[in-house]
Structures are given as structure tokens and as C-alpha cells.
Amino acid sequence: xxxxxxxxxxxxxxxxxxxxxxxxxxxxxxxxxxxxxxxxxxxxxxxxxxxxxxxxxxxxxxxxxxxxxxxxxxxxxxxxxxxxxxxxxxxxxxxxxxxxxxxxxxxxxxxxxxxxxxxxxxxxxxxxxxxxxxxxxxxxxxxxxxxxxxxxxxxxxxxxxxxxxxxxxxxxxxxxxxxxxxxxxxxxxxxxxxxxxxxxxxxx
Ligand code: SF4
Ligand code: SF4
Numbered sequence: 001x002x003x004x005x006x007x008x009x010x011x012x013x014x015x016x017x018x019x020x021x022x023x024x025x026x027x028x029x030x031x032x033x034x035x036x037x038x039x040x041x042x043x044x045x046x047x048x049x050x051x052x053x054x055x056x057x058x059x060x061x062x063x064x065x066x067x068x069x070x071x072x073x074x075x076x077x078x079x080x081x082x083x084x085x086x087x088x089x090x091x092x093x094x095x096x097x098x099x100x101x102x103x104x105x106x107x108x109x110x111x112x113x114x115x116x117x118x119x120x121x122x123x124x125x126x127x128x129x130x131x132x133x134x135x136x137x138x139x140x141x142x143x144x145x146x147x148x149x150x151x152x153x154x155x156x157x158x159x160x161x162x163x164x165x166x167x168x169x170x171x172x173x174x175x176x177x178x179x180x181x182x183x184x185x186x187x188x189x190x191x192x193x194x195x196x197x198x199x200x201x202x203x204x
Contacts, residue, residue: 071130078122
């Protein structure tokens with residue numbers, strides 16, 4: 001798996017959930033399909049009057065989520081920027097040609113109320129629940145950065161093995177200290193709750 005394959009999979013999903021935060025700090029999520037995919041970038045169309053557009057212009061942070069039929073969760077965390085003015089028409093035409101229903105929603109020149117955003121920098125979380133053990137990995141596009149998540153076992157581990165018996169995925173290796181196989185970890189927290197000496201820490 002890699003970032004480009006994840007973007008291709010998102011394209012196959014077609015309709016993606018785009019989440020932002022409004023001016024009151026409340027989460028806002030909507031489905032978007034007016035999207036054009038490049039191997040390492042995403043372009044999408046919305047209307048300038050929509051709250052979605054206002055939230056993107058104010059902050060730019062957006063999280064995009066797709067879920068495939070194979071139980072793969074793909075989450076792109078990124079900053080969206082308006083495409084430069086001189087390129088707006090070009091990308092709008094590309095998106096409208098790929099998504100013919102848009103000409104029904106915005107016929108003729110009414111599409112001019114639209115604005116195209118681009119995403120070139122971001123991080124991708126890939127999480128496959130359709131295999132055992134489950135598999136997760138992180139990738140970046142452009143200048144995106146990965147924020148570590150999950151759990152790790154510290155040096156105070158006494159090697160009792162309790163965490164391993166509680167782990168739904170059996171993804172903890174024996175050793176000194178024990179170690180979590182991060183690519184197979186659910187982030188469920190059972191190891192942290194079961195450890196008798198509090199050797200498991202949350203990573204964030
Ligand atoms: S967080 Fe859950 S899945 Fe991950 S190592 Fe701990 S118990 Fe296992
Ligand atoms: S339960 Fe805690 S002390 Fe025991 S093996 Fe796991 S991390 Fe180490």
C-alpha cells in the first residue's frame with residue numbers, strides 16, 4: 001500500500017465524507033463527489049456561499065474519509081487551498097466533465113458561483129479491517145506530516161504477558177520490554193487497561 005494507491009481507492013469509493021470544524025468549534029461533515037483525482041493531489045468543487053466553503057477559507061483544515069467494500073478505511077488529513085484564480089476555470093471544467101450530474105445542479109454559467117480547492121499536502125491513514133491481523137499504515141502526500149497515534153510499551157514492563165492475553169489481535173511481541181506491532185494494532189487500549197504496572201503509554 002502507498003499514498004497513490006490510497007488516492008486511487010478513494011476515487012473508486014467516489015462519494016467521500018469531508019469534515020471541517022465551524023466557527024463554534026462544532027464538527028461539520030458532508031458528502032462530496034465533485035472531485036478530480038491526480039496521482040498525488042485532489043481537486044474538489046463547492047459553492048462560495050456554502051458553510052463548507054467558509055470553513056475552508058477560514059482555516060483550511062479538512063479530513064476526508066472513504067470506506068471500501070473490502071473494509072478498508074482511508075482517511076486523508078490535509079489543508080485545502082483555493083486553486084489560483086487563473087486556474088479555477090480549468091479545474092472546474094475538468095470536474096464538470098468527469099461528473100456530468102453537476103451540469104444539472106449548476107447549469108450553464110451558474111457554475112461560476114463555484115470555487116475549486118486543491119489538496120497537495122496531507123497525511124493518509126490506511127486501516128484494513130478485512131484481514132487478520134488487521135493492518136494499518138500511514139503515508140504522506142506533498143509536505144504532509146504524520147502524527148503518531150496509538151500505544152507503546154515502556155521500559156517499566158516486567159514481562160508478565162497480561163497485555164498479550166487481552167490483546168484482540170495478538171499483536172504484542174514478547175521481549176524486554178514487550179513491544180506492540182504497530183501495523184497490526186487496533187488502538188483499542190486493552191493493553192493499557194490490563195497492564196499491572198502501567199507500563200503502556202498512549203502515544204499522541
Ligand atoms: S491497543 Fe489493543 S490491539 Fe493494540 S496492542 Fe493494545 S490491546 Fe493490542
Ligand atoms: S502487561 Fe504490562 S508489564 Fe506485563 S508484559 Fe504487558 S506491558 Fe509488560
